[in-house]
Amino acid sequence: MSGSLSRRKFLAASAAVTAGSLAAPWVARADAQEITALLITGGPLYPKYWEKIVQDFTAKTGIKVRYDLLEFTPLTAKVVTLSAARSSQYDVYSTHTAQIDSYFNHFAPLNSYFSDSELADFYPVAVKYLRDPKTGNLAAIPRNMDARVQYYRSDIYQEKGLKPAETWEELVDVGLKLTGNGHYGLVVPGQGDPAQRTFSDLLWQAGGDWVDQANKPAFNSEAGIKALTFYRDLIQKHKIVPPDAVGYQWNENSTEFSSGTVYATFDWPGAFATLSNPETSRVVGKWSTAPYVRDKAAISCAISHAMALNGQSGRKEAAVEFIKYTVSTDAQRLQFDQFTNFPSSQSLAKEVIAAAKGPQAAWLQQLETTIANGKEWPKLAGFSKVCTLMFSAIEQALSDQASPADSLNQAATEAEDIMRRAGAYD
Amino acid sequence: MAPAAQAPVLGRRRRSPLPYTWQRGYLLASPALLVMLAILIYPLGYSFIMSFFRWDLSGSAPFIGTGNYTDELFGRQFNQALRNQTIFSVVSITIEVVAGMAIALLVNGKLRGMRLARTLLLVPPMIAPAVVGLNFRWLFNTQYGLVDALLRMFNLPDIPWLNHPAWALVSVIIADVWQNTPLMVLLFLAGLQSLPQEPLEAATVDGATPWQRFWHIVLPLMRPVIMIALMLRIIDTFRTFDVVWLMTQGGPGGATNLLTVYSYLLAFQAVDFGHAAAVSYIALGMSLFVLGLLYGVPWLVAKRRAI
Numbered sequence: 001m002s003g004s005l006s007r008r009k010f011l012a013a014s015a016a017v018t019a020g021s022l023a024a025p026w027v028a029r030a031d032a033q034e035i036t037a038l039l040i041t042g043g044p045l046y047p048k049y050w051e052k053i054v055q056d057f058t059a060k061t062g063i064k065v066r067y068d069l070l071e072f073t074p075l076t077a078k079v080v081t082l083s084a085a086r087s088s089q090y091d092v093y094s095t096h097t098a099q100i101d102s103y104f105n106h107f108a109p110l111n112s113y114f115s116d117s118e119l120a121d122f123y124p125v126a127v128k129y130l131r132d133p134k135t136g137n138l139a140a141i142p143r144n145m146d147a148r149v150q151y152y153r154s155d156i157y158q159e160k161g162l163k164p165a166e167t168w169e170e171l172v173d174v175g176l177k178l179t180g181n182g183h184y185g186l187v188v189p190g191q192g193d194p195a196q197r198t199f200s201d202l203l204w205q206a207g208g209d210w211v212d213q214a215n216k217p218a219f220n221s222e223a224g225i226k227a228l229t230f231y232r233d234l235i236q237k238h239k240i241v242p243p244d245a246v247g248y249q250w251n252e253n254s255t256e257f258s259s260g261t262v263y264a265t266f267d268w269p270g271a272f273a274t275l276s277n278p279e280t281s282r283v284v285g286k287w288s289t290a291p292y293v294r295d296k297a298a299i300s301c302a303i304s305h306a307m308a309l310n311g312q313s314g315r316k317e318a319a320v321e322f323i324k325y326t327v328s329t330d331a332q333r334l335q336f337d338q339f340t341n342f343p344s345s346q347s348l349a350k351e352v353i354a355a356a357k358g359p360q361a362a363w364l365q366q367l368e369t370t371i372a373n374g375k376e377w378p379k380l381a382g383f384s385k386v387c388t389l390m391f392s393a394i395e396q397a398l399s400d401q402a403s404p405a406d407s408l409n410q411a412a413t414e415a416e417d418i419m420r421r422a423g424a425y426d
Numbered sequence: 427m428a429p430a431a432q433a434p435v436l437g438r439r440r441r442s443p444l445p446y447t448w449q450r451g452y453l454l455a456s457p458a459l460l461v462m463l464a465i466l467i468y469p470l471g472y473s474f475i476m477s478f479f480r481w482d483l484s485g486s487a488p489f490i491g492t493g494n495y496t497d498e499l500f501g502r503q504f505n506q507a508l509r510n511q512t513i514f515s516v517v518s519i520t521i522e523v524v525a526g527m528a529i530a531l532l533v534n535g536k537l538r539g540m541r542l543a544r545t546l547l548l549v550p551p552m553i554a555p556a557v558v559g560l561n562f563r564w565l566f567n568t569q570y571g572l573v574d575a576l577l578r579m580f581n582l583p584d585i586p587w588l589n590h591p592a593w594a595l596v597s598v599i600i601a602d603v604w605q606n607t608p609l610m611v612l613l614f615l616a617g618l619q620s621l622p623q624e625p626l627e628a629a630t631v632d633g634a635t636p637w638q639r640f641w642h643i644v645l646p647l648m649r650p651v652i653m654i655a656l657m658l659r660i661i662d663t664f665r666t667f668d669v670v671w672l673m674t675q676g677g678p679g680g681a682t683n684l685l686t687v688y689s690y691l692l693a694f695q696a697v698d699f700g701h702a703a704a705v706s707y708i709a710l711g712m713s714l715f716v717l718g719l720l721y722g723v724p725w726l727v728a729k730r731r732a733i
Contacts, residue, residue: 076694077694080483080693080694080697083483084481084483084699099697102482102483102697103483104484105483105484105485106483182569190678191675191677191678192675192677242568242569243568243586243589244567244568244569244586244588244589245589246589246677246678247588247589247594247674247675247677247678249675261569381484384695384696384697384698385692385696385697385698387695387696388691388692388695388696389503391677391691391695392503392679392680392683393679394679395677395678395679395680396678396679396680397679398678398679399589399590399591399677399678399679399681401591401678401679401681402679410502414501414502421480422482422484423484
C-alpha cells in the first residue's frame with residue numbers, strides 16, 4: 001500500500017472535515033441538556049458572579065450553560081446583529097429596557113412561563129416597559145433595577161454649610177457656591193443615551209412627557225423646552241458643569257465625581273460600590289446620597305437589566321429554566337451582595353432595605369422611592385430611531401448650535417414621521 | 427470550396443477553449459475565490475439588496491424601492507454628515523498631501539538626523555486608529571488635556587476642542603492629519619528617490635531656481651505617485667470611523683458625524699439596517715465618483731489634447 005496521499009484520499013478527507021464542521025452545530029443542538037447564553041459583564045466581579053450562578057443552576061437542574069460575557073455596549077451591538085441574522089447561536093440574552101422595543105419580534109414572549117403572582121412581585125414599572133404595548137407580550141424579565149439618586153460630597157457640603165439640592169433652583173444655587181478653583185458643583189452627561197436620559201428626567205420633572213394621548217410627540221411642549229433650557233444653562237450659562245460634559249457619557253460622568261473634581265452628580269446603583277472602593281474612588285468616606293432633584297414633579301427614569309429568550313431558540317424550556325433562576329431570590333440576593341444591584345423583586349427589595357444600616361439604608365430607601373415614582377420613555381414602533389434623533393437634538397441645544405425650542409420642534413416633526421413610517425399609528 | 431466540416435470524434439473529450447494551464451490555475455484558485463465570494467461579495471450584495479427594503483427588526487421587511495435613499499438624501503442628519511464628510515475629506519487630504527510633500531522634500535535632502543526622522547515617521551501610521559482617537563481625546567480635554575494646559579502656560583485662552591461644534595471637527599482633522607501625513611511622506615519620499623536626476627541637473631545648469639525645478643520638473647514627474655496617494659486617502663477618509671468614534675462619537679450634536687459614524691448609529695442604535703445600508707452605499711458611490719473624477723478628468727483632457 002502506498003503511503004503517499006493520493007488526490008482521491010485528499011478530497012475524501014477534505015469532504016469529511018467539511019461535513020463534520022457543518023454538522024457540528026446540529027449535533028450540539030441535539031443535546032437538550034445544554035443551553036447557550038450571552039450575558040452582561042462590567043467589572044472584575046461579574047465573571048465570578050456568572051460562574052457561580054451557572055454552577056448552582058447546573059447542580060440544581062442538570063442543565064449545562066455555555067456562556068459568553070460582553071459589556072453593555074458591545075453586547076447590545078451583538079444582540080442586534082444576531083437578531084437581524086435570526087441566529088440561534090444563543091438561547092438566552094442579557095438585555096435592557098433601553099432598546100427593548102427593537103426586539104419585540106425577536107425575543108420569545110415570556111408571559112406563559114411566569115404566573116400572574118410571580119409577575120406581581122416584580123416592580124410594575126419594570127414589567128410595564130418590557131412589554132410590547134401592541135400585543136402585551138412580555139419580551140424580557142427584569143433582573144435588577146436601574147435608577148439614579150444624587151451623590152454629593154458630604155465633607156465639602158458640611159464645610160461650606162450647604163445641603164444637597166432638592167429643587168432645580170437649589171441645584172443651581174448650590175452649584176454656583178461650589179464651582180471654582182478647578183472644581184465644579186455638578187456633573188451631568190451630555191452625549192448620546194445618557195443625555196437623553198437626563199433630558200427625559202428633566203422633562204418629566206417639568207410636567208411634560210414624550211408623547212401625548214394619541215402617541216404623537218409631545219416632548220417639544222412648554223415643559224420640554226423648559227427642561228432642555230435648564231439642562232443647557234447648567235453647562236453654558238451657569239457654568240456649574242465642566243464644559244467637556246457635552247461629550248460625556250456615564251463613565252466620564254462617574255469619573256468626574258469619583259476623582260474629586262466635581263462635588264455632585266446623579267448616578268446609578270453601581271456607583272455606590274464604585275465610590276466605596278479605594279481602588280476606584282478618591283472620595284471614599286467623603287460622600288453621601290440624597291434624592292434626585294425635582295421641579296413640578298419628582299420623577300426620574302426607572303429601568304431594568306433583564307433576561308430574554310431568543311425566539312429562534314430550539315431549547316426554550318431549558319432556557320426558560322435558566323432565565324427563571326437568574327431572576328430568582330437567591331440570584332438577586334447574590335447580585336445585591338456583590339454589586340449592590342437593586343433587586344427587581346419587590347419583596348426582596350423590602351428585605352434588603354430592612355436589613356441595611358446607616359448610609360446604605362438611606363440610599364436604598366431613596367432608590368426605592370425613585371423606582372416607585374419612576375418612568376421610562378415609550379416603547380412605540382420606531383422609537384429607537386427617534387432616540388438617535390434625540391441624541392443629536394439634545395446635543396445641539398447643549399452645545400449652543402441651536403436653541404432648545406428649535407432643536408425640539410425639528411426633532412418632533414421628524415419623530416412623528418419616523419414613528420408613522422414604523423407603524424406606530426397603524 | 428469550403429473545407430468539409432470535421433465530424434465529431436466519438437469517445438474523445440471536447441477541448442476546452444482555455445489552455446490546460448488556465449484550467450489548472452482556476453481550479454487551484456477556486457477555494458480562495460469561493461472564500462472571497464462568501465465573505466466579501468455575498469455580504470456586499472446582501473447589504474445592497476437590504477438598502478431597498480425597510481429592514482429593521484420588526485419582523486416584516488417590505489420592499490420600498492429607493493425609499494431609504496431618498497429619505498436620507500433629503501434628511502437633515504444625513505446632510506449634516508455629508509457636509510462634515512466633505513469638509514473632513516477635503517481639508518485633511520489637502521493638508522496631508524501638501525505637508526507630506528513638503529516634509530518629503532525636506533527629509534530627502536542630505537541633512538543631519540534625516541535617517542532618524544525617516545524612522546520616526548513610521549510611528550504614527552503604525553499606531554491603531556483607536557489608540558490615536560483615545561490619545562487625542564485626552565490631549566484635547568479642556569480640564570485635564572495637555573494642549574489646553576500648554577495654552578494656559580502661555581496665558582492663552584482655553585480652546586473648547588471637543589465641546590464646540592467647529593473645534594470638534596478641527597480636532598478630528600488634526601488627529602487624522604497627525605496619523606496619516608507620515609504615510610504621505612513615505613510615499614512621496616519613495617517617489618522622489620526614484621526620480622531621474624538628469625532633468626534636474628540640466629535645469630540646474632540652465633539656472634532654474636529650486637522652486638522652478640520643483641514646479642516644472644519634480645511635480646509633473648511625481649504626478650503618478652501623488653495620484654496613488656490621493657486615491658488611498660480618498661478611500662481612507664470615506665472609511666474613517668475609529669478615530670472619530672473614540673474622540674467624539676460624532677458629537678457634539680452631530681458636528682463630527684461622518685457618513686460611517688452616521689451609518690453605524692443607524693444600524694446599531696436606531697436598529698435600521700435599510701437606511702444604514704443606503705448611507706453606506708451613498709458613501710461608496712461618492713468615493714467612486716470622486717475617484718472617477720480624479721482619474722477621468724486628466725484622461726479626458728489628455729484625449730482632447732491628442733485630438
